[in-house]
Amino acid sequence: xxxxxxxxxxxxxxxxxxxxxxxxxxxxxxxxxxxxxxxxxxxxxxxxxxxxxxxxxxxxxxxxxxxxxxxxxxxxxxxxxxxxxxxxxxxxxxxxxxxxxxxxxxxxxxxxxxxxxxxxxxxxxxxxxxxxxxxxxxxxxxxxxxxxxxxxxxxxxxxxxxxxxxxxxxxxxxxxxxxxxxxxxxxxxxxxxxxxxxxxxxxxxxxxxxxxxxxxxxxxxxxxxxxxxxxxxxxxxxxxxxxxxxxxxxxxxxxxxxxxxxxxxxxxxxxxxxxxxxxxxxxxxxxxxxxxxxxxxxxxxxxxxxxxxxxxxxxxxxxxxxxxxxxxxxxxxxxxxxxxxxxxxxxxxxxxxxxxxxxxxxxxxxxxxxxxxxxxxxxxxxxxxxxxxxxxxxxxxxxxxxxxxxxxxxxxxxxxxxxxxxxxxxxxxxxxxxxxxxxxxxxxxxxxxxxxxxxxxxxxxxxxxxxxxxxxxxxxxxxxxxxxxxxxxxxxxxxxxxxxxxxxxxxxxxxxxxxxxxxxxxxxxxxxxxxxxxxxxxxxxxxxxxxxxxxxxxxxxxxxxxxxxxxxxxxxxxxxxxxxxxxxxxxxxxxxxxx
Amino acid sequence: xxxxxxxxxxxxxxxxxxxxxxxxxxxxxxxxxxxxxxxxxxxxxxxxxxxxxxxxxxxxxxxxxxxxxxxxxxxxxxxxxxxxxxxxxxxxxxxxxxxxxxxxxxxxxxxxxxxxxxxxxxxxxxxxxxxxxxx
Numbered sequence: 001x002x003x004x005x006x007x008x009x010x011x012x013x014x015x016x017x018x019x020x021x022x023x024x025x026x027x028x029x030x031x032x033x034x035x036x037x038x039x040x041x042x043x044x045x046x047x048x049x050x051x052x053x054x055x056x057x058x059x060x061x062x063x064x065x066x067x068x069x070x071x072x073x074x075x076x077x078x079x080x081x082x083x084x085x086x087x088x089x090x091x092x093x094x095x096x097x098x099x100x101x102x103x104x105x106x107x108x109x110x111x112x113x114x115x116x117x118x119x120x121x122x123x124x125x126x127x128x129x130x131x132x133x134x135x136x137x138x139x140x141x142x143x144x145x146x147x148x149x150x151x152x153x154x155x156x157x158x159x160x161x162x163x164x165x166x167x168x169x170x171x172x173x174x175x176x177x178x179x180x181x182x183x184x185x186x187x188x189x190x191x192x193x194x195x196x197x198x199x200x201x202x203x204x205x206x207x208x209x210x211x212x213x214x215x216x217x218x219x220x221x222x223x224x225x226x227x228x229x230x231x232x233x234x235x236x237x238x239x240x241x242x243x244x245x246x247x248x249x250x251x252x253x254x255x256x257x258x259x260x261x262x263x264x265x266x267x268x269x270x271x272x273x274x275x276x277x278x279x280x281x282x283x284x285x286x287x288x289x290x291x292x293x294x295x296x297x298x299x300x301x302x303x304x305x306x307x308x309x310x311x312x313x314x315x316x317x318x319x320x321x322x323x324x325x326x327x328x329x330x331x332x333x334x335x336x337x338x339x340x341x342x343x344x345x346x347x348x349x350x351x352x353x354x355x356x357x358x359x360x361x362x363x364x365x366x367x368x369x370x371x372x373x374x375x376x377x378x379x380x381x382x383x384x385x386x387x388x389x390x391x392x393x394x395x396x397x398x399x400x401x402x403x404x405x406x407x408x409x410x411x412x413x414x415x416x417x418x419x420x421x422x423x424x425x426x427x428x429x430x431x432x433x434x435x436x437x438x439x440x441x442x443x444x445x446x447x448x449x450x451x452x453x454x455x456x457x458x459x460x461x462x463x464x465x466x467x468x469x470x471x472x473x474x475x476x477x478x479x480x481x482x483x484x485x486x487x488x489x490x491x492x493x494x495x496x497x498x499x500x501x502x503x504x505x506x507x508x509x510x511x512x513x514x515x516x517x518x519x520x521x522x523x524x525x526x527x528x529x530x531x532x533x534x535x536x537x538x539x540x541x542x543x544x545x546x547x548x549x550x551x552x553x554x555x556x557x558x559x560x561x562x563x564x565x566x567x568x569x570x571x572x573x574x575x576x577x578x579x580x581x582x583x584x585x586x587x588x589x590x591x592x593x594x595x
Numbered sequence: 596x597x598x599x600x601x602x603x604x605x606x607x608x609x610x611x612x613x614x615x616x617x618x619x620x621x622x623x624x625x626x627x628x629x630x631x632x633x634x635x636x637x638x639x640x641x642x643x644x645x646x647x648x649x650x651x652x653x654x655x656x657x658x659x660x661x662x663x664x665x666x667x668x669x670x671x672x673x674x675x676x677x678x679x680x681x682x683x684x685x686x687x688x689x690x691x692x693x694x695x696x697x698x699x700x701x702x703x704x705x706x707x708x709x710x711x712x713x714x715x716x717x718x719x720x721x722x723x724x725x726x727x728x729x730x
Contacts, residue, residue: 012649012650013650035636035640035651035654035685035686036635036636036637036638036639036640036643036685036686037610037632037635037636037639038610038611038612038613038635038636038639039610039611041639041648044648044649044650044651047649047650048649048650051650
């Protein structure tokens, strides 16, 4: 007879079997294993109770560790131990300009914080608000203000009277809060006219004195956040009778991305205003997922909220500002000319538009607090390398009802997806085989594709002035035979060729002559003439292109593009460039075959 | 007269009572044995609705749901079949000899009479149970 019941099993049936095995050794009750017996009822209850305890213990232990926790509150609690603040929802943002019509010529007009705008995304109308107030003064009789940042959402206020209870929590009750927008004011008492002071948000306690008027944002239960104070150790603690006024913006996150047609609702100082904007609203984010918190919280503690090496900058910036899609960080000594004591940051944002000055200000303000002394972060414009894709796609007309246009659109969409998924970042390599696979997979009827890819770097020289430029493709180029006058230009396949330029009134383009020199030529069918020879050099091994003291009248399009024919089919972008495929650089031809 | 010890009846099956009564002499749980234990077991099975026991969804019978049906020969037949299948599935100690169901329409109940013998015993045992709607 065994006196021990093994409790290692977790399933109901196994537990019940263990109990039966134990009872089978007992003399008193012999029909323990018949389903209808009273003993069986008792056995079921015991097994169920054991099962419930097992389940409970399993869940408790599972929730005790960040890796295995499943409940969001548990994950957030573990992240809190690592001083990690899970990302809240973020408002989509746009920057607008206002032209205010004020016939009575006031001294100034104020656009207050919280001024409402509306914008349309699809069929939905979203409310946008300003997060700061702006003053505008007349300039030649007109009132124009640019760089007004507007954020999707509505402003909400909550009030708490301090009770003195240490357990009192100042919860931000709306789950859709954008924590970047939280402002806290402490009022002396419940009288709304009593004096109030604005507290500053802090992400950590470094350098905070006991008298500093600061507040912290911490995660609370049920996807909410709460405001805490320094308890007179890491910041001044409001006293009994004070009123904590929490103002924040609630947002709909990613839903407002792409909102356009922005119009003002509130009239500043009662005047009509006309809104102009150059970019759609972007940067809206949903609340951070549980899996993301599990991933980033340990990384956050590795960085320790300190930007020391380049990876620190990348992690901190990407984590704090969700709109940043790519970051490259390097020392200022690598800049041309070198800028010692600086750290150069090049960032790309998801909207695809250039970084706004207000965004850069926010990034620098954030980095100043976490960068080492004497290191000044500066933002440099991100450089790009593009891939020019020319593809002919063959599809089986017997296996699809799609038209050639449908196939073409599928291919264009697939290439755009490839650019987003596999490129669009620093230190990326465009893998030719991956690209052709994306093209093949874009439609089930596609049987093959014939694709050529060239690297493109675009520059924007000032026309009418001498300029010099150094372009580094950082890839070996395919050298063609030396170009000689009188030969058929169509037989010359240059390693470097540019888009069209106008040089001294003549339209031509820049090519390499196959001998390491760059020339400007003009073509006419199979003939060509040199408009100017030896304007620069090409290193076919490194892909370095140098243009010396060139003056051009103009160039076609928004930029002057240099196309490089690379030796390898894969294109590795130089470390300071983001590689992308622009829709304007893609040519797709579709040909139907019957198989 | 020669006094011989009573031949103790062999206990094949034993169970404790549903009401957990104690043996007044030993203060242990009182036991029901052999035929009585099997009878208790059959009654338990008939009164257990399917899905009532944790993790054992098929155990029991649905006789109680039949109490709300209109009384007809078909209903009576269904109940008889339910009783037989429940016992054959979950009470292997009993061999069912006969099942009869009598409906008492005026009292809203049915009386089930089961004649069975316990395995390893030829003695027929009759179990009569009246099932009443509780609402």
